[in-house]
Amino acid sequence: xxxHATRTIVSADAKPRRKVLVLENLTFRDLTRQSLTLRNxxxxxxxxxxxxxxxxxxxxxxxxxxxxxxxxxxxxGRVLYDGNDWSGENYVLHDRMRSExxxxxxxxxxxxxxxxxxxxVLAQRHHRNRPLHELDHEIQYWSxxxxxxxxxxxxxAFVGKTFLRICEWIRALIGSPxxxxxxxxxxxxxxxxxxxxxxxxxxxxxxxxxxxWIAPESDLPRDQFPPSTRHFCVREFQLSPVx
Amino acid sequence: xxxxxDGLATLVTLRASGEICLVPASRYLTPPNQWQLGxxxxxxxxxxxxxxxxxxxxxxSLLALIWAVFFIAASxxxxxxxxxxxxxRQLLFTAVDGLLVAMRISAAVGVLVIVQTAMWLDAVxxxxxxxxxxxxxxxxxxxxxxxxxxxxxGRSGIAISTELATMLVxxxxxxxxxxxxxxxxxxIMPRVLSVTLSVFCLAIVxxxxxxxTGYMIGWLVGVIHIPWANFLEKLLYEVNVLDFVFFVPKTxxxxxxxxxxxxADGLTVRxxxxxxxxxxxxxxxxxxxxxxxxxxxxxxxxYGRILVFKIL
Numbered sequence: 001x002x003x004h005a006t007r008t009i010v011s012a013d014a015k016p017r018r019k020v021l022v023l024e025n026l027t028f029r030d031l032t033r034q035s036l037t038l039r040n041x042x043x044x045x046x047x048x049x050x051x052x053x054x055x056x057x058x059x060x061x062x063x064x065x066x067x068x069x070x071x072x073x074x075x076x077g078r079v080l081y082d083g084n085d086w087s088g089e090n091y092v093l094h095d096r097m098r099s100e101x102x103x104x105x106x107x108x109x110x111x112x113x114x115x116x117x118x119x120x121v122l123a124q125r126h127h128r129n130r131p132l133h134e135l136d137h138e139i140q141y142w143s144x145x146x147x148x149x150x151x152x153x154x155x156x157a158f159v160g161k162t163f164l165r166i167c168e169w170i171r172a173l174i175g176s177p178x179x180x181x182x183x184x185x186x187x188x189x190x191x192x193x194x195x196x197x198x199x200x201x202x203x204x205x206x207x208x209x210x211x212x213w214i215a216p217e218s219d220l221p222r223d224q225f226p227p228s229t230r231h232f233c234v235r236e237f238q239l240s241p242v243x
Numbered sequence: 244x245x246x247x248x249d250g251l252a253t254l255v256t257l258r259a260s261g262e263i264c265l266v267p268a269s270r271y272l273t274p275p276n277q278w279q280l281g282x283x284x285x286x287x288x289x290x291x292x293x294x295x296x297x298x299x300x301x302x303x304s305l306l307a308l309i310w311a312v313f314f315i316a317a318s319x320x321x322x323x324x325x326x327x328x329x330x331x332r333q334l335l336f337t338a339v340d341g342l343l344v345a346m347r348i349s350a351a352v353g354v355l356v357i358v359q360t361a362m363w364l365d366a367v368x369x370x371x372x373x374x375x376x377x378x379x380x381x382x383x384x385x386x387x388x389x390x391x392x393x394x395x396x397g398r399s400g401i402a403i404s405t406e407l408a409t410m411l412v413x414x415x416x417x418x419x420x421x422x423x424x425x426x427x428x429x430x431i432m433p434r435v436l437s438v439t440l441s442v443f444c445l446a447i448v449x450x451x452x453x454x455x456t457g458y459m460i461g462w463l464v465g466v467i468h469i470p471w472a473n474f475l476e477k478l479l480y481e482v483n484v485l486d487f488v489f490f491v492p493k494t495x496x497x498x499x500x501x502x503x504x505x506x507a508d509g510l511t512v513r514x515x516x517x518x519x520x521x522x523x524x525x526x527x528x529x530x531x532x533x534x535x536x537x538x539x540x541x542x543x544x545x546y547g548r549i550l551v552f553k554i555l
């Protein structure tokens with residue numbers, strides 16, 4: 001077990017932790033692709049929580065994760081983010097809620113006609129109008145921590161997959177997100193970098209975020225996660241606890 | 244086929260053996276009775292009505308889109324750094340990069356229109372001094388807005404439609420939305436606005452280029468005999484407020500429709516990358532049709548006539 005796995009995540013026992021993401025009697029399936037399908041699922045993820053969901057091989061999570069962000073509607077039940085659901089027409093609130101979520105995507109993750117740096121700072125500039133020097137400082141911090149070169153002005157199509165994946169991690173982590181949605185986040189990442197990435201998630205959780213890590217069972221390094229992590233897998237369209 | 248006096252037709256067919264035989268005509272070849280005619284009429288009117296309602300729905304949704312664009316643009320909150328970046332890039336591509344193309348086309352059209360008009364006036368024995376009112380009206384009312392619109396649709400409209408369709412199919416719009424970035428505010432509004440602004444600015448450039456190059460070539464080949472100062476003075480004499488009342492809204496409305504159609508068509512793509520070229524060409528045709536339609540409707544509304552024909 002790695003050294004960070006032994007760390008205990010700070011849990012505020014004194015006061016009840018805020019529920020960041022709640023799935024209530026959720027039934028979801030996406031007919032267009034081989035997507036993660038759930039029936040009557042219930043799950044609560046509070047701040048300082050790390051939850052993993054192991055998927056059967058070849059099952060995709062993109063549609064499911066988009067549903068968690070209110071971009072798709074479930075067939076039944078509801079998803080609450082910070083106590084608010086995604087129904088209704090308060091689009092300003094929904095956009096603000098989404099801006100607090102950092103996501104590593106399963107599949108396409110970049111706007112191709114913008115360079116990588118523009119892509120990474122896009123949401124921070126758009127929602128909070130954060131100055132570039134402040135963002136640069138934060139990006140440099142994460143770049144050093146993950147051991148990658150500084151971001152250049154190349155477009156995503158001309159950059160290696162590993163570099164892109166790490167940049168995606170940086171985009172998800174900057175701006176102190178309240179929820180991290182990590183879909184198959186270690187894809188294209190060499191195992192030598194696993195530790196630093198998991199450590200980054202642990203740091204975010206310690207800072208008060210919640211994280212949901214979705215990946216195929218075979219790609220889930222369960223032994224490297226902190227002991228307080230809750231693990232689930234999908235069996236017969238139900239979320240079953242593991243371990 | 245022969246037709247008998249009782250109205251029944253007989254078909255003459257050639258068998259494989261070479262024998263000719265007569266086959267009684269099918270009952271469908273008999274003239275329809277009144278009930279059938281009535282049904283056909285009802286079906287035709289139903290079809291026309293359906294098409295009309297569909298077209299009306301499209302026009303209303305486009306008007307709603309244009310209204311939403313201007314409503315969103317009026318809010319300072321919408322102009323985030325990303326929106327400003329998209330707007331600036333689109334304006335650069337549509338207006339600035341399109342300037343030379345617009346000038347080339349308008350110079351050619353200007354020469355054709357002015358020289359042809361002068362030659363015809365010469366042929367009917369009229370003085371070439373009479374060319375200025377014809378030119379002013381033709382260029383300002385019809386030709387300049389049309390050329391500017393066509394240049395913008397050809398260069399940028401189809402590109403916008405292709406880009407948005409590609410973003411939708413490849414999941415880039417989902418990437419933006421998942422970061423809380425509204426595509427309407429950040430992608431559609433700046434594009435429609437920049438297309439609108441570009442058509443207006445390019446129409447001014449087109450009109451100026453047409454008049455200047457037309458005069459120069461006409462004077463060089465000897466079909467225009469008056470000096471430039473007189474030509475300009477006569478042009479300015481023709482100017483009236485109604486021309487600007489016509490020119491400004493016409494270019495702005497045509498540009499807004501062209502931009503809105505290209506954006507809306509780009510976002511209607513369903514399926515794969517293979518569907519994108521079809522969507523792009525279709526949006527170009529739709530936008531051009533709309534520009535001609537807007538041009539005709541505004542001519543009727545402001546002058547009560549379309550081209551030389553009195554309507555109202």
